[in-house]
Amino acid sequence: MSKGVRVRGQSHDMVQLLTPDGERVHNEDFEFTGSTEDLVGYLRDMILARRFDAEATALQRHGELGLWTPLIGQEAAQVGSARALRTPDVVFPSYREHAVAMVLGLPYSNLLSMFRGCDGGDWERLETFKNYQIVIGCQALHATGYAMGLQLDGAVGNENPDDNAAVIVYHGDGAASQGDVNEAYVFAASYNAPVVFFCQNNQWAISEPIALQSRIPLFERAKGFGFPGIQVDGNDVLAVKAVSDWALERARNGEGPAFIEAFTYRMGAHTTSDDPTKYRESSDDEEWRGRDPILRLTRYLEKEGAIDDEWLAKVEEDAKVLGAEVRATIPQLKDTTMDRLFETVYAEPTVALEAQRREYAEYAAGEDA
Helix, strand or coil: CCCCECCCCCCCCEECCECCCCCECCCCCCCCCCCHHHHHHHHHHHHHHHHHHHHHHHHHHCCCCCCCCCCCCCHHHHHHHHCCCCCCCEEECCCCCHHHHHHCCCCHHHHHHHHHCCCCCCCCCCCCECCCCCCCCHHHHHHHHHHHHHHHCCCCCCCCHHHCCCEEEEEECCHHHCHHHHHHHHHHHHCCCCEEEEEEECCEECCEEHHHHCCCCHHHHHHHHCCCEEEEECCCHHHHHHHHHHHHHHHHCCCCCEEEEEECCCCCCCCCCCCHHHCCCHHHHHHHHCCCHHHHHHHHHHHCCCCCHHHHHHHHHHHHHHHHHHHHHHHHCCCCCHHHHHHCCCCCCCHHHHHHHHHHHHHHHHHHC
16 A cells, blocks of 8 residues: 555554644655645634534533534544535535534534434435434445445446545444444445445544454455555545545546545544543543644644744634634524424325324323323
């Protein structure tokens, strides 16, 4: 595979284009084809995503959300892959892809309402970004089935690239151990489906380290299913963008699935109900802070003269405005009624569903009596 960096605990090369010190490095197989201006935009994306994440975490601590899944440390993996998407492409997320949602312009209310417990999944922009999946790994099957549908609809392998589309599905290292996910790999390979499996290996499946989950690097498993796998430095937004471009383009062209292992680190807790100090060493946290995706891109762009203190101050002001907008969203959220939930199960109601709705209405009326 590609020449690249070696990380402690890894005996193979992974794709890296920007070191933690902010130095560009060459890779024989992949290159970042964007501009410095693009990178300035990616840095802004990551800074604002981290602020959104911090605000949502604080809202949960104040009792405004029932739970939150922090993304801190995974901003480059999400922003880099999201910036490789085109309008026809479709995203199937897990429950931590907040930065992907922000890059695609989803309203904050989609994410906040779900974790507040007042949303049944009736989100805006579902044609581009499907709603979060809480059941671990189920989205891999959904994504593969959707990708097979794109094939049947003639949206893959056309001469005009604008007529082509692909699917990207996000899951974590823990989900790679789930049966649903492995079944999705089998179907994707069997039908040559245009789906990219984007695994954010943040080293921990809640409290279980990756060393207990797999005897080999996760990306090497893809070979056994019959499609290419690649490992990328998940804290390097340039490398993630380059690798995601490659995987999505081959999917759109009808060349089938690919597996990307974004090697990163969950700097926060698994969820706000988790205490990572119970199972993680502080030395590991400190080591990974030195690889912070935001810090390394900031270092590079400062060296290039593309940003300065004034730019950083402006983004900090933008982050404060975003924080205020996030907090102001909470009072506007309304509970979803059971009637609305029944309305959004199918595009057209079925006889069985209508019978269930009547049964529930009778039950609710009896409770109120």
